[in-house]
Amino acid sequence: MERILEEQLMADPIQVMAYAQADFSIPHQAVIDRFTDLFPHFKDGVVLDMGCGTADIAIRFARRYPQAKIIGVDGSLAMLSVAQKRIDENHLCSSIKLIQGILPNWSYPHLFDVLISNSLLHHLPSPKELWISIRKHAKLGSYVLVVDLIRPESKQQAHFLTETYTQGAHPLLKRDFYNSLLASFTLEEIKREIVAEKLPFRVEQISDRHLMIYGIF
Template identity: 45%
Template structure:
């Protein structure tokens, strides 16, 4: 099945509220668990979350690593407005900063971060090289990188089946977005080609569920 791109930004107020109010605890806790498993030596430092949305993963990462200072970036102001309220409510404002940013952004500090994380951004990018170029720009040598994203199904029928399995009880806007996101996601072999073209051959790509893939490793460039 060929990839069908979707809009890069999720800036509709209804859309942002639906994401902020939804229970993504299972995949988002899994994200942090994947990071812990693959980087057991990481204890803290400067971290950046690319495409943080309403900051749910960002806050879970902050709670898991109390010695980390985290910058969350997103292009959608509606998402960030809700994220900032959540950060303030959690009392994480001293360690967690949210900033509007559309990639690529050459004003980001170079080689400044000990950890680079990203959840569900890649499939929004029509040019995936933007993400990998940003990773190379912001990551210190030796930084830990973990990117989790959806994985495009083999067929439209499988995409519909996954939508019914995982989003049947979700609000209509989330059902729609999940289905569209599956169609817009990249396959592991496509991501492998992206990494090789970006000079990030050391990073690993693996499927970790019937709908998620991980890109992870230590940055050496």
């Protein structure tokens, strides 16, 4: 099945609120747990959360690593507004700073010790934008973890996965999950990209719908 690109930014208030009210605790906590398993020596440093959304992962990261400083970047002001409220509610303003920006054009004056991303890759026109961002913001020895969806072999399989994993969800979430599956990359596509770009990363399938890209830059 050919890839079908979806919209990059979430600006619709109803759509943003649907995401804010949804329970992503299991997959988001799994991102943090995977990072801990992959990089057990990390204790503190400056972290870039690319496409931070409502900051749920940034908040979980800050709780796991209270000495870390996290910069969350997202292109959607509506998402960042929700994210800031959550950060305030969790009393983590000293640990997490939010900045509006669209990768790979966004710039920052310092390099990062850690670069993480969840569900950003499939919003990008191509993986090149992700590689550019990593090269732009990582330093030698930076830890990198990217988690995203895998494109199914057919629209029928995408419908099956949508019905399986979005039961009881808001209709907008169902629609977006289906479109996100169609906009995602396959495992083989990412493997070829990593080889072509000569990146020091590995890619693995971690569920029937997710992959992770990881390594030390």
